[in-house]
Amino acid sequence: METLSEIRAKGSSGTPGDPGHQQSTRTSGADMMAEHQSRLLQQLDEQRRQELFCDCHVLVEGQLFKAHRNVLFGCSGYFRMLLARGGAECGRPVSATFEAFSADTFSVILDFVYSGRLDLTSVNVIEVMSAASYLQMNDVIGFCKGFIRSSLDISAKETADQCLSLPEESSTPQGVDNAPIAQVELCAEPKSEVSSQGAPPPRGRRRAPPSQPIKVEQMTESTAYRAARGSGRRRTWSSLPVEETTSIADQQGAPSSKAQKADELYATLPTIVGVVGVFNKDSSPSMRFKCPFCTHTVKRKADLKRHLRCHTGERPYPCEACSKRFTRLEHLRSHFETIHQARKLVCRKCKRHVTELSGRVVCEGTRRYRLCNECIQESGCEGLLIDTASSESALLMGMGEEDEDDKEKDWLMTDEDDLAVDSGTDLIIQEVDDSEEEQELHN
DNA sequence: CTGGGGATGGGGCCC
DNA sequence: AGGGCCCCATCCCCA
Secondary structure: OOOHHHHHHHHHOOOOOOHHHHHHHHHHHHHHHHHHHHHHHHHHHHHHHOOOOOOEEEEEOOEEEEEOHHHHHHHOHHHHHHHHHOOOOOOOOEEEEEOOOOHHHHHHHHHHHHHOEEOOOOOOHHHHHHHHHHHOOHHHHHHHHHHHHHHHOOOOOOOOOOOOOOOOOOOOOOOOOOOOOOOOEEOOOOHHHHHOOOOOOOEOOOEOOOOOOOOOOOOOHHHHHHHHOOOOHHHHHHHOHHHHEOEOOOOOOOOOOHHHHHHHHHHOOOOOOOOOOEEOOOOOEEOOEEOOOOOOEEOOHHHHHHHHHHHHOOOOEEOOOOOOEEOOHHHHHHHHHHHHOOOOOEEOOOOOEOOOOOEEEEEEOOEEEEEEHHHHHHHOOHHHEOOHHHHOOOOHHHOOOOOHHHHHHHOOOOOOOOOOOOOOOOOOOOOOOHHHHHHHHHO
């Protein structure tokens, strides 16, 4: 019987004039390897189910799982650390206990480890991802991300068939270099949600062309964390695969059902997303919520929800003046005050402090800023000066057909006691439901 | 090319 | 839990 190395050697040193021969040899070699891996995996799984040679005991929510340390070592960074640290050498079984996720979740992950099949549903995906993050299983995180992305319809339209399923004999899926063993099968549940929609791509800064196939890619914890944590706006989005599949065209205005999908996503958040081993001064355990997309943890669920927006791309606060959208009300307000209201009592040109007397508001499109009287004279932009009396309604006129009385009910007006009462228009804050707008885009 | 400032986004935390 | 404030990091624009 030929060994794999022999087959490979033959394949690589085949007759130069016979490429077909090379091809078929290579193919059969690959097939053979896949078959071998598949058989090996099945054998290991069988051993696990019969509890043969299981030298690793994992206790989750009181439920005991038995597995092979070699297999866990190969699939999980957490177990790598655990097993490398100690106990691997002695003959006794290694034990691990988890409370950060449920037994069902661990069962899904363990089944994946031993079968290459990850049984994701819209209900369990968040917790599986969270657990995978905890266990440092990047391939599982990658699949969960792909699943969530599909559910959120962030990827391009070509995912008509929502079930990402690889043929049994196929090798590792695209973009997943380190899928543990031979086959990886991912069955996405919410078929109807995405396939029937053909929804427009969600807003975002950068996006691959619509024809680009769905990419189930790896997102390491570190990259995810960098993407989420403190990186500036541009890099944040470019780092996020989510945004790689979103459109430049709609980066400012075009909404999507992301808000709704994000709500669904939030609704599936488990009560305890993660427990980090942090202790208070009095040695009491400190509960923290862990982001399922990255390693970031927060004290409050509300903060996690806020944080999740940087992953889901949800931007519920649009600026009525320029259609730019924001993740937070305070960011919208800040933007509005600086860009459209000229709240800052600083001359944009000479940077000197100006008062109502020593400076005026200048309008350029929807943008407003202040100039001191000297700079106004120098630059000769008197024509752009705002007539404060009429400016109140200047921008409002361009903000849609809606009756202003009705609008005022919903608007949060800014504090008029603040600095610049004469500075143009009022802030209109309105959390929008994207669905209607999205429907129009479809039509 | 570089440094400074503005705009924006994200985290912590208080109310 | 939401709103809001403060702080900081990053990116972009412009001199």
